[in-house]
Amino acid sequence: MNVELINTGNELLLGITVNTHLAYLGKRLFSLGLRISRQVTVPDSSAIRTTLEEAIPRCDLLFLTGGLGSTSDDLTRGIVAEFFNRPLLPNTEVHRKIENRFTRLGIPFRKNMLCQTMVPEGAEIFLNEYGTAPGFYLPANLQPRTPHVFVLPGPPRELKPMFEQQCLAILARLAANEKHIDQRIFSVAGIGETLIEEKIGLELSQDGRLEVGYCPRFNDVEFRLIGSPNVLEEVTPRVYQALGIHIVSQNGDSLEKVVVERLRKKKETLTTAESCTGGLLAHRITNIPGSSEVFSDGLITYSNQAKSKWLGISNTLIQSHGAVSEEIAREMAEKALSLSGTTHALSLTGIAGPAGGSPTKPVGTVFIGLASQQLPTEISGKLFLAERESFKQLATQTALDLLRRRLLST
Numbered sequence: 240m241n242v243e244l245i246n247t248g249n250e251l252l253l254g255i256t257v258n259t260h261l262a263y264l265g266k267r268l269f270s271l272g273l274r275i276s277r278q279v280t281v282p283d284s285s286a287i288r289t290t291l292e293e294a295i296p297r298c299d300l301l302f303l304t305g306g307l308g309s310t311s312d313d314l315t316r317g318i319v320a321e322f323f324n325r326p327l328l329p330n331t332e333v334h335r336k337i338e339n340r341f342t343r344l345g346i347p348f349r350k351n352m353l354c355q356t357m358v359p360e361g362a363e364i365f366l367n368e369y370g371t372a373p374g375f376y377l378p379a380n381l382q383p384r385t386p387h388v389f390v391l392p393g394p395p396r397e398l399k400p401m402f403e404q405q406c407l408a409i410l411a412r413l414a415a416n417e418k419h420i421d422q423r424i425f426s427v428a429g430i431g432e433t434l435i436e437e438k439i440g441l442e443l444s445q446d447g448r449l450e451v452g453y454c455p456r457f458n459d460v461e462f463r464l465i466g467s468p469n470v471l472e473e474v475t476p477r478v479y480q481a482l483g484i485h486i487v488s489q490n491g492d493s494l495e496k497v498v499v500e501r502l503r504k505k506k507e508t509l510t511t512a513e514s515c516t517g518g519l520l521a522h523r524i525t526n527i528p529g530s531s532e533v534f535s536d537g538l539i540t541y542s543n544q545a546k547s548k549w550l551g552i553s554n555t556l557i558q559s560h561g562a563v564s565e566e567i568a569r570e571m572a573e574k575a576l577s578l579s580g581t582t583h584a585l586s587l588t589g590i591a592g593p594a595g596g597s598p599t600k601p602v603g604t605v606f607i608g609l610a611s612q613q614l615p616t617e618i619s620g621k622l623f624l625a626e627r628e629s630f631k632q633l634a635t636q637t638a639l640d641l642l643r644r645r646l647l648s649t
Contacts, residue, residue, distance in 0.1 A: 240299040240417060242268060244278040245290050247305040247315050248393055251280050259395055260304050267402065271410055272417035273300070283312040291322050299379075300413070301386045305393030307372035309352050316357070319390055323382055325359035330373075333364065337371045365405040370397040376409060387413060423471050424491035425462040427482055428640045432460045439481035443474060457629065458636040459487065459494065484644060494639045495523045501646045502533035507582035509642070511537040512550060512575040514562070515589035515605060520635040535581045540571070550574040563588050565606050565618045572608030573616055583645070584610045585638045591627045605634045609641050614649070617641065 244264060250256040261278050268275060276298075281290050283306055294301055306315030320327050334356040338348050355372050358364055361381050365374035370392060377388040389406055391398045427435055432453040443464065444451040450465040462478075464471060479486060487494050502509060511521050521537035524530050540546040543557050552570045560566040571586035589605030596602035603623045610616045619641055623633040 240273060240414065241297060242273050242275050242300040242302070243294045243298040244275050244302045244304070245287070245294065246278070246280045246393075247283055247287055247303065248280070249282045249312070251305075252282055260398065263395065263399060264302060264402070267407070268410070269420075269422070271414040272419050273410070273414050283314050285318075287315060287318045288322060291318070295385060298386045300410075301388045303388070303390045304398060307355070307374070307390070307392050309355050309371070313354075313372075315390060316354070316359075319377075319388070320359040323359065323377060323385065323388070325361055325377070325381070327357040328360050329353075329356050330358045330364060331356075333358065333366065333373050336366055340371060363409075365391070365401050367392060367397055367401060368404070369400055370394060372397070374398075374401050374405075376406070419467065420465060421468045421471055422463060422465045423475060423478075423489050425464075425478060425482070425489050426459055426487035426491065426494065426497075427462050427485050428459040428487050428494065428636070428643075429485045430460070430482075431455070432462075435460055435462050435482065439478055443477075446470075446474070449474065457632040458640070461491070484647065487640070487643065493523075493527075494636060494643065496527050498639050498643050498646070499524060499527040499530050499533055501643065502582075503529060505646065505649075507646075508533050508535050508579075510535045510575050510579035510581045510584045512571040512584065512586040513537065513539050514541055514546070514571070514587060515591050516587050516631045516634050517541060519631050520585060520587065520638055523635055523639070535579050538575060546571065550578070561600065563590055563600055563604055563606060565620060568606035568608035568618055569610075569616055572610035576610040576612070582612050583642060584608075585642060586610075587634055587638055589630070589634060591630045593627065603630060605630075605637075607634065607638045607641060609638075609645060611645060611649075614645070617645070 244261060246258055246260050251258045258280060265275050279290055281287055303315055306313045337352060337355060341348050358373060358375055362375035362377050367373050372392045374391040379385055379387045391401060432455050440451055443449055448466050448470045452463040454461040488497050513520055518539045524534050538549050540549050543562050546552045547554055550571055551574055556566060556570065568586050568588050571588060572584045575586060576584035586608035587605060590596050590600060590602050592602035605621050607619045608616060621637055623630050625633055
């Protein structure tokens with residue numbers, strides 16, 4: 240089945256609101272054997288109708304999101320109803336639900352809300368449990384040569400539960416005869432997409448049963464294989480043989496999740512001492528459920544004075560080598576390990592920029608320390624040519640991968 244998605248909203252095109260609909264709907268539809276072939280974002284204008292005219296002849300399933308509210312710029316409901324020759328009729332259940340919601344919130348029901356109680360004739364209504372605007376579904380058999388049409392509210396907090404609780408069952412029925420496909424997303428760290436293609440990607444792309452794709456991220460690559468479950472099972476050992484320790488996970492799990500789960504399995508603990516990353520490493524770790532079992536504490540020793548005060552690093556050492564140096568990264572990791580009593584300690588010190596660099600230590604320089612009980616301290620020096628926020632992501636990604644590799648080898 241050919242599936243298309245139309246997102247409406249001036250705020251999306253102005254960059255005021257990030258459009259997350261495609262990411263969410265793409266994943267959920269893929270689980271049913273459906274894939275979005277085209278996505279278009281249009282303003283709150285007659286462009287909605289123009290885009291409908293273009294999409295209708297091509298698709299079997301069409302999704303529209305946004306433009307179902309009660310203000311003058313919410314045009315989707317009316318345009319869709321007119322396009323499919325479906326008069327808008329008042330729905331008493333929707334009316335009652337909106338009034339009850341407003342009563343609970345202590346807000347009076349206003350006349351301009353009445354438009355949200357109007358739904359196209361013949362549509363299946365999706366009541367909104369987390370807002371006011373209902374969604375609706377127009378079956379393909381209501382009009383010759385038209386697709387199944389799903390119209391959903393724009394706010395993700397309303398769209399997602401409506402999709403899960405009311406749309407999914409309809410879609411599962413429509414997709415019952417679709418060929419079952421699956422995907423493996425290998426998170427690969429430490430090598431780029433070109434080398435991945437050289438090692439295994441080019442070989443697999445010659446297999447007509449597979450779709451091969453790459454998505455570079457912060458110091459890692461998502462290497463994607465799409466095919467039948469049997470084929471994926473068959474080729475996975477070849478991927479591991481080719482990429483080995485570079486594979487972080489095969490199900491898209493983040494590096495921090497893999498590290499936390501590995502620490503839990505080994506019953507080991509971690510502390511952090513961060514300078515240039517300002518606590519981002521600790522933040523990423525503590526975003527993972529269960530991290531409290533393995534993460535002891537974290538220090539943000541951003542200034543030289545903080546490094547001396549909290550970690551006991553001598554001013555003489557800092558003056559001799561500079562705060563951004565292999566020696567300070569080593570001291571930060573080893574002092575943090577000693578103070579916390581954890582199994583491992585990670586440290587980061589660097590120059591995030593845009594200023595502060597020198598000919599010998601340019602902007603983007605970072606030193607990462609990994610100290611562990613009964614093991615030699617490991618220091619990794621890197622240069623990341625990236626803006627400030629990306630630099631911090633790259634630095635923490637490298638630190639996590641340093642720890643992941645140690646956990647695999649011990």
